[in-house]
Amino acid sequence: MARKIGSRYTVHQVIGRGSAGTVWLGEGPDGPVAVKLLREDLAGDQVLVGRFVQERAALTSLDHPRVVGVRDMVVDGDDLALVMELVHGTDLRSRLEREGVLSPQAAASVIADVADGLAAAHAAGIVHRDVKPENVMLDLAAPPGPGGAPRAKLTDFGIARLVDAPRRTRATRIIGTPDYLAPEIIEGLEPRAAVDIYALATVLYELLAGFTPFGGGHTGAVLRRHVTESVPPVPGLPDGLWRIISECLAKAPASRLRAAELADRLREQLPALAGLPPLALPAQRAPDELAAPGRQAGAEPTTLAEAVYAEAETGTGAHRRRRGPAVPLVPAAPDAARDARDTHTSLRRPSPQELAGYAAQSRAQRTAPAAAHRNGRRALVRRRRMLAVLLAVVLLLAGAAAAYSAFAGGGHRHGSGAAAPARVLGPAAQGVPVGPGAPG
Numbered sequence: 398m399a400r401k402i403g404s405r406y407t408v409h410q411v412i413g414r415g416s417a418g419t420v421w422l423g424e425g426p427d428g429p430v431a432v433k434l435l436r437e438d439l440a441g442d443q444v445l446v447g448r449f450v451q452e453r454a455a456l457t458s459l460d461h462p463r464v465v466g467v468r469d470m471v472v473d474g475d476d477l478a479l480v481m482e483l484v485h486g487t488d489l490r491s492r493l494e495r496e497g498v499l500s501p502q503a504a505a506s507v508i509a510d511v512a513d514g515l516a517a518a519h520a521a522g523i524v525h526r527d528v529k530p531e532n533v534m535l536d537l538a539a540p541p542g543p544g545g546a547p548r549a550k551l552t553d554f555g556i557a558r559l560v561d562a563p564r565r566t567r568a569t570r571i572i573g574t575p576d577y578l579a580p581e582i583i584e585g586l587e588p589r590a591a592v593d594i595y596a597l598a599t600v601l602y603e604l605l606a607g608f609t610p611f612g613g614g615h616t617g618a619v620l621r622r623h624v625t626e627s628v629p630p631v632p633g634l635p636d637g638l639w640r641i642i643s644e645c646l647a648k649a650p651a652s653r654l655r656a657a658e659l660a661d662r663l664r665e666q667l668p669a670l671a672g673l674p675p676l677a678l679p680a681q682r683a684p685d686e687l688a689a690p691g692r693q694a695g696a697e698p699t700t701l702a703e704a705v706y707a708e709a710e711t712g713t714g715a716h717r718r719r720r721g722p723a724v725p726l727v728p729a730a731p732d733a734a735r736d737a738r739d740t741h742t743s744l745r746r747p748s749p750q751e752l753a754g755y756a757a758q759s760r761a762q763r764t765a766p767a768a769a770h771r772n773g774r775r776a777l778v779r780r781r782r783m784l785a786v787l788l789a790v791v792l793l794l795a796g797a798a799a800a801y802s803a804f805a806g807g808g809h810r811h812g813s814g815a816a817a818p819a820r821v822l823g824p825a826a827q828g829v830p831v832g833p834g835a836p837g
């Protein structure tokens with residue numbers, strides 16, 4: 398059913414839904430477009446409408462081949478619409494759901510494209526704030542990139558900020574999707590370009606491993622891991638990619654690569670990655686099948702980090718892949734509960750005390766398996782020493798018994814070596830008198 402949006406656009410059919418609204422296939426004066434109609438409750442928010450108008454110039458001027466262009470922004474009665482370039486393809490989340498992981502070269506190529514788009518945005522002073530696979534479109538109509546990888550474009554620029562607008566004064570809330578949130582956001586600093594780099598490196602990790610480095614479990618645990626934990630290694634990941642990921646997931650924003658550097662560094666890797674298959678990760682397991690060192694069977698599911706350590710140490714591949722998309726929290730979206738694809742999280746920022754508590758828990762979780770491992774090794778060494786001493790004593794006594802029986806039996810040899818120790822271990826060997834005259 399066709400519907401008019403402003404005076405210039407007509408929409409025909411829904412092509413997707415997100416937390417902020419519904420995306421329609423439409424027609425404008427210059428041809429086909431994608432139109433994102435924001436949710437009614439957002440469209441009715443005057444603060445947001447004001448911000449929408451304010452952001453118009455910045456968002457529509459961002460013109461780059463690796464960014465889904467915003468052609469227009471329309472305020473029309475109850476309708477608040479973003480008119481976008483129509484991308485013939487799919488989003489990266491759908492691809493990931495279908496394939497589990499990408500080959501290292503395809504993953505690096507897709508992320509290098511997105512980094513190009515981010516570089517352009519950052520140069521224009523725009524921080525995305527919600528980089529994640531849902532917001533990367535794969536343009537299947539464009540000629541493929543290196544190794545046949547699809548060309549990627551970043552979308553939803555400024556949406557996190559727009560939707561966040563009415564809540565911006567609430568310093569205790571943070572916006573984003575938990576799995577991709579940089580630690581400085583969680584700690585309350587103003588998000589700068591480096592938060593996008595952190596999120597993009599998280600996406601790269603996810604494309605390669607099939608899960609995010611700090612995801613899994615409840616939101617508080619995810620936030621704590623971002624702030625306190627180091628990145629769990631991915632067994633089998635090429636070194637060059639691992640170094641890039643580690644640099645971009647640095648806790649200190651200033652230590653991360655800039656977007657253009659990230660794109661360059663990834664492209665330098667592409668020739669070496671050619672032909673490498675996707676990482677052979679074990680099949681997805683139910684959380685209660687997971688086990689990490691020091692964990693009891695049937696205990697609460699391990700963190701992904703613990704599970705990957707388990708895999709690295711034991712080769713059992715006891716880790717968990719994410720099922721489906723990131724599930725962020727959504728402020729007051731009426732249908733949020735039933736739509737797992739919601740985004741633009743607004744969650745309470747943990748207090749410093751809570752984060753310290755999370756950190757202590759984290760250290761305990763980290764050190765417990767290691768301590769158990771150390772204690773186990775010490776016990777093993779002690780047991781081995783005791784056995785060696787026992788064996789030496791037995792051999793000594795066996796020698797003494799053989800000498801004694803040779804002496805007592807006039808050179809007669811025992812046919813069975815086993816009998817000798819039994820004899821010498823008797824009272825005679827201990828200097829206790831034996832024989833008829835012995836005390837009872």
Ligand SMILES: Nc1ncnc2c1ncn2[C@@H]1O[C@H](COP(=O)(O)OP(=O)(O)OP(=O)(O)O)[C@@H](O)[C@H]1O
Nearest residue numbers: 413414415416420431481483484488531738739740
């Ligand atoms: N410019 C576009 N061209 C073609 N399809 C699009 C375009 N933008 C979005 N879509 C489709 O619409 C779907 C919904 O997009 P939308 O941006 O609303 O949600 P999302 O990014 O998946 O989730 P969220 O907004 O909650 O982060 C996408 O998955 C994609 O398939």
